[in-house]
Amino acid sequence: MSEESGHAGFSPGRGQSGVSDPPHFPDAADKLVDTKSLDPFSGPTGVLLLADGTRMQGRLFGSCGIGQGEIVFTTGMCGYQESMTDPSFRGQILTFTWPLLGNYGIHRGMSESSGLHPRGIVCRELMLNPDHRDSIGSVHEFLAAHNVPGICDIDTRSLTRKVREHGTMLAIFGPSEQEEEMSVLLDQMEPPDKNDLVAEVTITKPVVINPGALSASGSPLRKLAVLDCGIKFNILRELCNRFEVMWCPADMELQDIMTLWSPDALFASNGPGDPAHPGAARKAKETLAGAVRQGLPVMGICLGHQLMGLAAGLRTYKLRYGHRGANQPVLDLQSNKVHITSQNHGFAVEDPSRGMLAPHPSGALSDTGENILNSEFTVRYINANDGTVEGLDLINRPCFTIQFHPEACPGPHDASLLFDRFSTTVDDNIKSHQELRSRA
Template identity: 40%
Template structure:
């Protein structure tokens, strides 16, 4: 097998076996703790520009199938595993992980100490990394110079959002879904509830959204720093209080910024399928799927019109917000899961109920 090098910006390097596309790439190295769901993870648009380190030691054991895509084209920069299964076994399996990565032009590396790499990220924070073919030790200095000179993109949302509006038809409630890098599973959950969904680009204005006369607006997940999407913050200000609002992940952070709270970059983020989250009102604890590197600043919420509804039990970070006056709430985790547990899928039903109540209120008022 060909050898490949994973080089980090601090000079640390790992030599392993090449999998996937034969190319050089640079990205932010992060880790995901999920034991399953690698296909959904690799195709999640929120991973734009990142190299995913899987902490579970064997990845690819059930292959790649037609049903578990979150997007058609992965936007990850690389895949890092301890062992890549070469002979998967599953009745839905259509190709191996290696074949899939080659087909989608995504490079990867296998056979390295992913435990060591994960501990480094936990201690130092996320690091910029480079994947490249490895010939000999003399390559390292040249590659390191190149790696340190590369600036990572700050326009991730623009890269993954839909370029034009499109409709996913239904006969029920009219929902506008703002696409910051939406996962296919979110759209699927709305379709299950017979919603008539209009998906719009990330930079759609509040006026354009309201002209569609939605019963509710959903703010999707997406990659990067929410402060890099100022037009979306203004859009949220323009629609909240007029129609019900439900936000997920990046949508949650944009909602916070639109209401005077602040966000910060986490040391290594939350990426996995078993994060415990507590609902403050009821004391209920759910296990959740998460994928984010930014969070809402706790102290900043005190000076906003928001109420904290959920917290993460591992580190106490904010996981849910609601507006004190308007029908609007958001969560940092992924209620659609995929991959992950379905404990919080009921939040989609709450969104349906919130739209019903708002519509009844408008009728009564008239």
């Protein structure tokens, strides 16, 4: 595993459910411990430039360098460390709408990967002296340790309104004295979605996270292959509580997975970028489709959901400003219940009957494909705010997808039972096959 994968330094766990001696995941906060000294924070003047010509002035922090990417916003009141280490933010400038950033500092064990993935951080007010007994440093120190720039004292309310009205756009910020240079760079920038972002964040080699994991009753756990499209560590922890997990690269082919490990089920994770990109994401889609055709239980989250939608013959498209935050209401059309969910995505699956809802002004849309699943589907979940598709159930197949994050890191726990639903689905599928064999 390379440092670039974001997962270097991993060591497997073992024992009951894989948690009595849990796997160790590398923590982005560890760099704070290794950073013996930092230059005193002086707050040099910086400027933020948007592609529509907007200019905002603030103060730089972190590495105090230039940050460039697609500007997006997240609405969570807390969970900033988890957001900054979420691989789904790869290539973006992340704006926090909550007016205060850093009040409880940076903590060990709260990172979702071993690195920071946004290309820059934007906030209103930055707290330099966090007030929490377990804090090991400030957000400024955290960003500086990872060489990521930030800018504070920005009117984030005005900025968020602009993004909501006009859609996400390219942006750049950095030292005021380099404004002319940054303006030229902004004109030359390409959208980060054009890059193979999944390839930048996926693991490089397959590894079993919790070998020999046992249930509470002492029986072996079911075997699950996880396609890492940019997975968050807490999703892996939740899966390790229910399965023996093999962590696989996003571009690993199904035949290689089955030959190496013969799993009972397949899982596709969250991740950054355009699901229709012809790189690692396309290979993950083909692996998912092959697993469905073979009758394996499959669950997809976020990007994994979008890849399943593409495999089902649906189109994916870019949302005007995406769903990013811990307060997104999702309606379960089967139970008629609403879940408050955590989300982080800029693309969506087109509704088969209503088309594109809340599309981006750029009109970014995938090509129409064929259904390669050999299965029909139904829309199970929709967003209660804008009606966009939030989940699919395959008909007569042990497979389902969700657009939101049920692992609650950060965010509410409303949807955490969906991991249990998947575990039950896998058990039921194995039992049904055993019954069929016994009758033969």
